[in-house]
Amino acid sequence: MVLAFWVAGLVAPRAQADAVDDAFVQGTDAASRNDWGDAAASFENASALLAQRNAALSYNLGTAYAHLGDLGRATYHLRRATDWRAGPTAEILEAARGNLAAVRRRAELDATTTGAQIDRPQTTWDLLVRAIAAPWVAWLSLVCGVGFCVVLYVHRRWFRTQPRRAGASRALLIVLGLLYAIPGGLHGWSVRAASAQPEAIVLGASVDAREGPGQHRSVAFTLQGGAEVRVLDRSPGWSLVKLPGGLSGWVPEATVARIDAVRAAPPRRAMRDDDAVVGKDDTPGSDGA
Amino acid sequence: MNVVRFLWSVVLVVVLWAAPSVAHAEGITAVVEADETKVLVGDVLTVDFVVSKSSRRGSLPNPELPESISEAFDVGQCGGGTSRSIQNINGRTSVAVSRRVSCPLTARKAGTFKIAFTVPDGKKTVASNTISVEVLASEEERAPLEDPTVEAPTDAREDVFLWVSTDKKRAYIGEQVTFRLDVYEARRFLDVSLRTSPTYEGFISEELPLPELYATTVGDRPFRVRPGIRRALFAQASGTATIGASELLIDRRKRRFSDPIELDILPLPAEGQPPGFSANNVGRFQISAKVDRDEVQPGEPLTLTYAIAGEGNIELLDPGAWASLPSSVRTYDPKVTTERSRGEVVGGTRRYEFLLIPERSGTLTIPAHALAYFNPETEAYEVAKSKPIEIVVGGDPNAIVRDDADAETEEGSVVEDPLAPVVSMSSVPRELPGARWLDLQRWTLGMLSIPLIVGLGLGGSWAWRRFGPDDAARSRALVRARRRERIEAAQAAVDSGEGFHTAVSALLQDVALEAAGPEGTGLPRPELFRLLERRKVPAEDRRRLESLLDQCDAARFGAGGGDADERHTLLDDALAVVRTLGKGAA
Numbered sequence: 039m040v041l042a043f044w045v046a047g048l049v050a051p052r053a054q055a056d057a058v059d060d061a062f063v064q065g066t067d068a069a070s071r072n073d074w075g076d077a078a079a080s081f082e083n084a085s086a087l088l089a090q091r092n093a094a095l096s097y098n099l100g101t102a103y104a105h106l107g108d109l110g111r112a113t114y115h116l117r118r119a120t121d122w123r124a125g126p127t128a129e130i131l132e133a134a135r136g137n138l139a140a141v142r143r144r145a146e147l148d149a150t151t152t153g154a155q156i157d158r159p160q161t162t163w164d165l166l167v168r169a170i171a172a173p174w175v176a177w178l179s180l181v182c183g184v185g186f187c188v189v190l191y192v193h194r195r196w197f198r199t200q201p202r203r204a205g206a207s208r209a210l211l212i213v214l215g216l217l218y219a220i221p222g223g224l225h226g227w228s229v230r231a232a233s234a235q236p237e238a239i240v241l242g243a244s245v246d247a248r249e250g251p252g253q254h255r256s257v258a259f260t261l262q263g264g265a266e267v268r269v270l271d272r273s274p275g276w277s278l279v280k281l282p283g284g285l286s287g288w289v290p291e292a293t294v295a296r297i298d299a300v301r302a303a304p305p306r307r308a309m310r311d312d313d314a315v316v317g318k319d320d321t322p323g324s325d326g327a
Numbered sequence: 328m329n330v331v332r333f334l335w336s337v338v339l340v341v342v343l344w345a346a347p348s349v350a351h352a353e354g355i356t357a358v359v360e361a362d363e364t365k366v367l368v369g370d371v372l373t374v375d376f377v378v379s380k381s382s383r384r385g386s387l388p389n390p391e392l393p394e395s396i397s398e399a400f401d402v403g404q405c406g407g408g409t410s411r412s413i414q415n416i417n418g419r420t421s422v423a424v425s426r427r428v429s430c431p432l433t434a435r436k437a438g439t440f441k442i443a444f445t446v447p448d449g450k451k452t453v454a455s456n457t458i459s460v461e462v463l464a465s466e467e468e469r470a471p472l473e474d475p476t477v478e479a480p481t482d483a484r485e486d487v488f489l490w491v492s493t494d495k496k497r498a499y500i501g502e503q504v505t506f507r508l509d510v511y512e513a514r515r516f517l518d519v520s521l522r523t524s525p526t527y528e529g530f531i532s533e534e535l536p537l538p539e540l541y542a543t544t545v546g547d548r549p550f551r552v553r554p555g556i557r558r559a560l561f562a563q564a565s566g567t568a569t570i571g572a573s574e575l576l577i578d579r580r581k582r583r584f585s586d587p588i589e590l591d592i593l594p595l596p597a598e599g600q601p602p603g604f605s606a607n608n609v610g611r612f613q614i615s616a617k618v619d620r621d622e623v624q625p626g627e628p629l630t631l632t633y634a635i636a637g638e639g640n641i642e643l644l645d646p647g648a649w650a651s652l653p654s655s656v657r658t659y660d661p662k663v664t665t666e667r668s669r670g671e672v673v674g675g676t677r678r679y680e681f682l683l684i685p686e687r688s689g690t691l692t693i694p695a696h697a698l699a700y701f702n703p704e705t706e707a708y709e710v711a712k713s714k715p716i717e718i719v720v721g722g723d724p725n726a727i728v729r730d731d732a733d734a735e736t737e738e739g740s741v742v743e744d745p746l747a748p749v750v751s752m753s754s755v756p757r758e759l760p761g762a763r764w765l766d767l768q769r770w771t772l773g774m775l776s777i778p779l780i781v782g783l784g785l786g787g788s789w790a791w792r793r794f795g796p797d798d799a800a801r802s803r804a805l806v807r808a809r810r811r812e813r814i815e816a817a818q819a820a821v822d823s824g825e826g827f828h829t830a831v832s833a834l835l836q837d838v839a840l841e842a843a844g845p846e847g848t849g850l851p852r853p854e855l856f857r858l859l860e861r862r863k864v865p866a867e868d869r870r871r872l873e874s875l876l877d878q879c880d881a882a883r884f885g886a887g888g889g890d891a892d893e894r895h896t897l898l899d900d901a902l903a904v905v906r907t908l909g910k911g912a913a
Contacts, residue, residue, distance in 0.1 A: 066751040098749040133747035183777035
């Protein structure tokens, strides 16, 4: 009995791995035939079986959805493909960024024609904030903090009575202290803000943002599929999202997906009911133009 | 003399007889007073009925209001009270008692009405004086203004009144007429508000900014002018159009009305009128066209903006049919925005932004757009035209960008930009980069521990300085350490004898110096022992110390140090002396 369980435990992951690979190959075959509907379904199947981040799978899914005109999901999966936690190779990273730019242009065009709201292009300030949240800033501030402690000890133990060395060590202390405090403080603020207000992508073709959580609330504005938002708050079944420009409104929870989630957002078929609630066209190929 | 007296008597009688407003009867006086004697229908005036007498005897009767008063006025809630005054003149005291009843009366109909009342006084009836109140029929008074273009009054009618005017008496359909309403106040009133606004039937009206309150003179009287209404009116039909009267409420009681204004509205001339001309296109306008870029690639969007600027009802302006573009240009409905200019003349800029996507290479010409309008100044139709624009659509002139439908049927893609292909691999890579060692929790812990470490270090250093050993304690510790070293050296050399006596001598010398204190440093041995004596070191101890030192000297400089047993004995004796003297020194 124990042996049987042991054998089953060895075989099951192997079988699941094969199923993932099979689904992936089916997807690439369908893509080579330009059958993007089948390709997306196969990649979604592989993604559901794998249940972890994977850059290649996210990239293929995003590309398939881009061909289908589902700009929300295309943006979502391509963004996940560029996430370091998904382990993208340099080639996948470059291709994903290129496809993301193409999808973005199309989403901006759709937003212009339909009057829907989309996040503004990233500014220098956004890039700066993103850079502050990078791991190297964390390392820099931490190393500078440790260095500050060491130099302070040396200064007080040996250099305090030596004017030349004391001056140099004091200057070094000021530099290390500033590098510890300023980048460290900004990094902490940035990381906390990002974790408190996680990034998400609007999945539907266009989603009505309401003034409160509930279908009876009036529509404040319409969000373009693929728009990048921050999730500020949650209410059962609803999320309060905010565009970088400052507009905020409540949307059905299923119409936005967090980028940092381990499991990918559910596929379109599974979301059809939710989309019906949103009341917007989300069929393949519908672009709102 | 008698003649003079007679004349004075006649004058007195005449004065008494000629005072009809005050009636006297056995000391009772009845007086009626009103705060206004000329009011409009609907106005409220306050009438006071006062009964007084100059005697304490008897009670003061209540005034009886005449029934006729209710025929012309609505009598409101009356109130009042009794007052008493005492006067002492040349030792004679007089008392006067009066009762005042105040009633608000609302004028109900026009006419001149007399108000008086009576009071009973015993068997008699005392009548009050009579006042006349003139009530004007306000509605009948307000005939249309003969010349509404007079901006300011030349004579002051009352303390507060309304003044209305327009900038013209005759206008075309769609032409702006500016209406003004001002409140003129000769003195400050507590509460002045516009109860009824004028009506603008047959006009489209736009609110204009109000000027600041200002002071002026009307017929030599200073007035404060409160601008009440400024409106731009655009007549929608020809004929006589009327701007209705408005009502001003003063201190919640009095009302003042403005005069209505009649305007002659002319139809737009038929001669020269373009076909399909909109009556809202009246004023002076210019039109311009621009694109955000004049070179694009097929499939790239560009924005074409028409801007119509000028004076007139810009919000309702009809731009006319837009020029049709080639079928190879995808055109979307325009986004329309209006930027209103602020001032007495309505106008501004209205923009129509078209999103265009040329799908074929070549030169795209956007034709000029013509806007027809009627200029009321020249009384003629005019046309404003934009300039044509040429756009270079790059790429292969023969290439045609597929539209969505084509793209879907041929390749199934709806994103025009070329997409990188999907990646093909036989096996999905499972290896993911490991979690970063420096996660948020570790980083936070490390960052917070640094100030903690620095704080603890600096605090500990300060505490050591503040509460650690002083100089004397450190000195004692040094002495103890040196003594320990000497003893250890002596013990180490006790068996071999090499350096033993030197170490014991140094140990004893140190103990002697410790017992003698700082003054003993550098003294020869006899002097040192005398100092020990002064320090009250017991004679037995001094003797033992001196003996041991002598033994050490003898061993160091004499014949020899003896055997090991003797050295052990010497060491024990030396340690005994050290314990005795060292304790005292410590």
